[in-house]
Amino acid sequence: MSKNETVKPTNFIHQIIEQDLQEQRHDRVVTRFPPEPNGYLHIGHAKSICLNFGTAVKYAGECNLRFDDTNPEKESQEYIDSIIEDVRWLGFEWAGEVRYTSDYFQQLYDWAVHLIQQGLAYVDHLSAEEMRQYRGTLTEPGKNSPYRERSVEENLALFEQMKSGDLPEGSCSLRAKIDMAAANINLRDPVIYRIRHAHHHQTGNDWCIYPSYDFAHGQSDAIEGVTHSICTLEFEDHRPLYEWLIQNLPVPCVPKQYEFSRLELNYTVTSKRKLKQLVDEQHVSGWNDPRMPTISGLRRRGYTPAAIRQFCDMIGVTRSNGVVDVAMLEAAIREDLDANSPRAMCVLRPLKITLTNYVEGEEEWFELPAHPKDDSLGSRRVSFGRHILIEQEDFEEVAPKKWKRLATGEAVRLRGAYVIRCEEVIKNAEGEVVELLCTYDPATKGANPEGYKANGVIHWVNAERSLPCEVRLYDRLFSVADPEADKTRTFLDYLNPESLVTLTEARAEPGLAAVAAGDKFQFERMGYFCVDSDSRPERLVFNRTVTLRDSWAKIQGQ
RNA sequence: AGGGGUAUCGCCAAGCGGUAAGGCAACGGGUUUUGAUCCCGUCAUGCGGAGGUUCGAAUCCUCCUACCCCUGCCA
Numbered sequence: 001m002s003k004n005e006t007v008k009p010t011n012f013i014h015q016i017i018e019q020d021l022q023e024q025r026h027d028r029v030v031t032r033f034p035p036e037p038n039g040y041l042h043i044g045h046a047k048s049i050c051l052n053f054g055t056a057v058k059y060a061g062e063c064n065l066r067f068d069d070t071n072p073e074k075e076s077q078e079y080i081d082s083i084i085e086d087v088r089w090l091g092f093e094w095a096g097e098v099r100y101t102s103d104y105f106q107q108l109y110d111w112a113v114h115l116i117q118q119g120l121a122y123v124d125h126l127s128a129e130e131m132r133q134y135r136g137t138l139t140e141p142g143k144n145s146p147y148r149e150r151s152v153e154e155n156l157a158l159f160e161q162m163k164s165g166d167l168p169e170g171s172c173s174l175r176a177k178i179d180m181a182a183a184n185i186n187l188r189d190p191v192i193y194r195i196r197h198a199h200h201h202q203t204g205n206d207w208c209i210y211p212s213y214d215f216a217h218g219q220s221d222a223i224e225g226v227t228h229s230i231c232t233l234e235f236e237d238h239r240p241l242y243e244w245l246i247q248n249l250p251v252p253c254v255p256k257q258y259e260f261s262r263l264e265l266n267y268t269v270t271s272k273r274k275l276k277q278l279v280d281e282q283h284v285s286g287w288n289d290p291r292m293p294t295i296s297g298l299r300r301r302g303y304t305p306a307a308i309r310q311f312c313d314m315i316g317v318t319r320s321n322g323v324v325d326v327a328m329l330e331a332a333i334r335e336d337l338d339a340n341s342p343r344a345m346c347v348l349r350p351l352k353i354t355l356t357n358y359v360e361g362e363e364e365w366f367e368l369p370a371h372p373k374d375d376s377l378g379s380r381r382v383s384f385g386r387h388i389l390i391e392q393e394d395f396e397e398v399a400p401k402k403w404k405r406l407a408t409g410e411a412v413r414l415r416g417a418y419v420i421r422c423e424e425v426i427k428n429a430e431g432e433v434v435e436l437l438c439t440y441d442p443a444t445k446g447a448n449p450e451g452y453k454a455n456g457v458i459h460w461v462n463a464e465r466s467l468p469c470e471v472r473l474y475d476r477l478f479s480v481a482d483p484e485a486d487k488t489r490t491f492l493d494y495l496n497p498e499s500l501v502t503l504t505e506a507r508a509e510p511g512l513a514a515v516a517a518g519d520k521f522q523f524e525r526m527g528y529f530c531v532d533s534d535s536r537p538e539r540l541v542f543n544r545t546v547t548l549r550d551s552w553a554k555i556q557g558q
Numbered sequence: 559a560g561g562g563g564u565a566u567c568g569c570c571a572a573g574c575g576g577u578a579a580g581g582c583a584a585c586g587g588g589u590u591u592u593g594a595u596c597c598c599g600u601c602a603u604g605c606g607g608a609g610g611u612u613c614g615a616a617u618c619c620u621c622c623u624a625c626c627c628c629u630g631c632c633a
Contacts, residue, residue, distance in 0.1 A: 186628075
């Protein structure tokens with residue numbers, strides 16, 4: 001194989017795979033994405049999904065979707081459904097049917113029996129508390145359970161009894177007989193089967209004993225012919241156990257476990273427990289609240305699968321712990337949306353303008369491109385008239401330095417229309433500006449003004465033709481980069497009170513009348529927005545996905 | 559002397575003994591009927607620290623330091 005025929009390795013796992021392929025340890029690559037259905041998928045899972053499915057695509061192999069469902073009490077069909085939807089939405093397809101570890105419960109049980117027969121597992125009657133004491137500590141070895149040396153026959157009978165349903169939860173468990181003095185605590189006779197009189201979402205009441213993660217995972221990998229079992233760093237200490245089980249059981253093949261570091265993102269949290277807490281305590285509207293770092297939240301926020309995949313490419317795969325700046329995620333979605341979303345004008349906080357020299361009742365329609373660089377996105381028509389609306393923040397009575405918007409006595413271009421000049425400011429009793437009287441320059445349609453210059457360009461809508469809409473301005477969920485840093489406080493103390501600002505007076509250009517949930521636009525000069533599922537034809541609702549880069553804000557900040 | 563890991567720019571990350579890629583951010587400048595996009599430029603004599611090996615070290619060796627994970631019948 002010549003040098004340019006080899007696929008360029010993009011991370012250490014791909015390097016390992018290429019070596020395995022070259023040295024013919026494997027002739028194909030099989031990976032798997034093994035979520036436990038006990039919560040919704042989040043951006044950290046997206047990294048694992050892109051790695052596992054992306055690796056299969058890259059090497060023309062296969063990736064299975066397998067629900068690691070060995071703990072029925074915490075799992076549910078709702079989570080399974082959401083996970084399937086999210087993986088598909090991200091653009092990946094698994095090999096064959098969706099798989100479940102529970103599909104293998106009988107095989108796993110038989111292998112547990114095999115282990116007992118080999119004298120490598122025993123039924124223990126130690127209580128959870130006693131087991132903890134016998135386990136020793138990080139610096140002291142554990143000691144053997146008094147039940148450790150039972151005969152194979154006795155163990156077989158006892159295990160059968162565990163399975164039969166006669167024994168209460170916690171009364172006993174099946175343990176691998178390895179080494180209570182091992183420096184690696186995972187090797188101190190780990191529990192591999194426990195009694196749970198619980199209804200299982202897949203197997204119903206077929207079983208009352210369930211395998212532990214350690215006993216299920218590697219063997220499931222082997223059953224599926226997984227070659228590279230990729231997981232996160234915290235499982236590294238489990239690898240010797242993974243290998244011990246594979247070696248001591250008559251499994252059909254020998255999968256290998258490799259670990260990478262999980263994704264941490266600043267200004268958010270990515271622990272399932274904490275995300276569930278945010279939902280349960282109603283700090284957010286649900287798992288798919290647009291502020292959540294869940295896949296479903298990002299989707300509702302207006303993120304695209306391509307942007308999330310791009311983000312995962314950007315951050316790479318390594319074994320070092322780090323915290324990725326959320327600005328990288330934002331850069332990824334901006335890149336996609338800038339290239340692909342049609343432009344529109346929407347005035348978020350309207351300020352009335354009357355064009356005193358424009359005939360009342362008169363109306364013009366202008367045809368504007370939907371995208372400044374991509375004609376294939378077509379065009380749209382916007383209505384112009386005597387009464388228009390502009391953004392409140394686009395007017396100052398006295399123009400600051402470098403002001404490129406409207407100010408008293410000054411001229412500004414209305415995007416795609418005419419240049420107007422502010423002649424008079426009307427205020428209410430409180431002294432607030434409520435309306436501007438302006439004149440328009442009829443000679444400036446598609447032409448530069450003569451003899452003077454406009455400050456800049458602002459967006460606008462026709463007051464009479466514009467569509468009333470609600471706009472939800474989303475910002476980062478937490479107001480500090482690391483909400484978990486201060487161990488004396490809870491992450492909830494750092495929730496950003498302005499993570500959601502709802503605007504109810506916004507007005508969008510008339511062409512947006514027929515939008516559907518999920519449609520994405522750039523509202524010029526304001527950011528990228530998508531139509532929320534709450535949107536109705538008579539009451540449009542838009543979510544702000546992300547703002548535009550704002551160099552004016554930087555200038556002001558200086 | 560518990561075990562297992564990780565340290566390269568503010569953040570992510572290439573590098574695999576031949577003289578520090580790239581992206582994000584930041585900062586200058588140009589184009590622009592979006593203060594957007596786009597374009598150009600700047601941004602590690604330095605790779606956690608100290609020694610050592612070598613003609614040559616981020617890469618090899620030794621010692622040290624910091625941080626992460628592990629004492630669920632969770633995954």
